[in-house]
Amino acid sequence: MPSQSSVQSMMRAIAATRQIEIGCDECFEQLDRFVDLKIAGENVEEALPLVWQHLERCNDCREEFELLLSMLEAAAP
Amino acid sequence: MSERSNLEWCEILAPPPDNAAITDLRIILVRGLRYGLTERDVTEADLEDFVQDALLKILRELASFRGEARFTTWAQKVAVRVALSELRRKRWRDVSLQDLLTRQADSDFTPAVLTDPTPNPEQKAVQGIMMDKIQYIIAEELTERQRQAMMAVMQGGMPLEEVAVRMGTNRNALYKLLHDARKRLQKRMMGEGLSPDEILAMFDEA
Ligand SMILES: [Zn+2]
Numbered sequence: 001m002p003s004q005s006s007v008q009s010m011m012r013a014i015a016a017t018r019q020i021e022i023g024c025d026e027c028f029e030q031l032d033r034f035v036d037l038k039i040a041g042e043n044v045e046e047a048l049p050l051v052w053q054h055l056e057r058c059n060d061c062r063e064e065f066e067l068l069l070s071m072l073e074a075a076a077p
Numbered sequence: 078m079s080e081r082s083n084l085e086w087c088e089i090l091a092p093p094p095d096n097a098a099i100t101d102l103r104i105i106l107v108r109g110l111r112y113g114l115t116e117r118d119v120t121e122a123d124l125e126d127f128v129q130d131a132l133l134k135i136l137r138e139l140a141s142f143r144g145e146a147r148f149t150t151w152a153q154k155v156a157v158r159v160a161l162s163e164l165r166r167k168r169w170r171d172v173s174l175q176d177l178l179t180r181q182a183d184s185d186f187t188p189a190v191l192t193d194p195t196p197n198p199e200q201k202a203v204q205g206i207m208m209d210k211i212q213y214i215i216a217e218e219l220t221e222r223q224r225q226a227m228m229a230v231m232q233g234g235m236p237l238e239e240v241a242v243r244m245g246t247n248r249n250a251l252y253k254l255l256h257d258a259r260k261r262l263q264k265r266m267m268g269e270g271l272s273p274d275e276i277l278a279m280f281d282e283a
Contacts, residue, residue: 004204006232007211008280013231014266015273017259024237025249032146032154058252059230060161060237068157071109072150 016057020050027054027061035068086148090139099132105149106131106156113157117164127163131156165236174243177233178225200279207276218265223258226251 002010027050034051038044045052055062081089081098089098106128114124135155142151215224222244229240241251266273 002208002212002215002228003232004208004280006228007208008277009231010211010227010262011273011277011280014259014263015277017256017263019260021256023249023252023256028154028158030145032150035154036146036150058237060165060248063236064154064157064161067113067161068150068154071113071153071157074112075105075109075149 013057016053018053021057022050022054024054024058024061027051027058028064031061031065031068035065035072038069039072081148083142083144083148087139087142087144090136092136094136102135102149102152103128103132106153109153110156110160114160114164119164123163127156127160130163131159134159162238165239169235169239172235174225174229174235174240177229177235180233204280207279210271211276214262214265214269218261219258223254223261226255227258230255 030048030051034044034048037047055065086098089095090102107124110119110124110127131152135152138155142148215227219227226240226244229235229243230237237251237255238248241248244251246254263273
């Protein structure tokens with residue numbers, strides 16, 4: 001039986017659902033490029049929309065994206 | 078050392094890999110992970126383990142680097158996956174899927190009405206009807222596997238990777254299973270004229 005708060009997350013997830021979504025493997029394959037573009041100041045939402053959307057929906061991949069981004073920002077001069 | 082081009086990195090790490098290059102890469106990975114994981118409970122020994130595993134993986138998977146990003150970004154991506162997989166495994170080590178789902182079921186026996194300091198009976202009744210309706214749709218549309226995975230992720234907060242291990246699958250396949258579940262629910266709700274946004278608004282007002 002879902003709790004009220006999980007029904008809310010579920011509704012948000014359903015509202016955001018698209019017919020075509022990439023999986024975690026495809027997202028991971030493109031994640032390095034995505035992060036490099038982001039650091040270069042590119043509009044990643046436009047450049048790699050499916051990766052961007054996956055990161056919005058998948059906690060595991062978003063956590064990896066955020067860690068990678070912070071590591072690279074730390075290394076930047 | 079970070080001046081190397083992608084091609085130079087690939088050449089110098091190709092078998093037999095150059096020791097100096099491995100040392101350089103190790104430094105980059107340790108520094109990155111140490112910085113990125115400061116907020117977490119990670120020891121220097123953990124860091125060393127993560128980096129060691131990541132280096133082996135990088136050398137093993139060198140051929141899959143397609144040169145679409147900086148080599149060092151790709152290498153750090155591999156290290157991120159290694160480190161977070163291990164941290165997730167440790168964090169959830171003692172939680173079985175059964176425990177997680179049972180614990181949720183128990184806590185659900187406390188109706189929201191009892192915990193809400195300012196209950197609005199009419200609104201609560203409407204919410205209750207909607208909750209029943211959603212549960213009915215879930216039971217009708219989703220397979221037991223989809224339902225379990227969705228509850229474990231959305232209600233239990235367990236990472237996909239950990240749910241996948243427990244369900245004998247992998248993270249990518251589990252994402253697809255959940256995507257299929259969301260599509261089914263979306264379609265059914267649309268067919269019944271139910272809008273997720275309106276339902277959200279109904280609960281947000283609570
Ligand atoms: Zn993912």
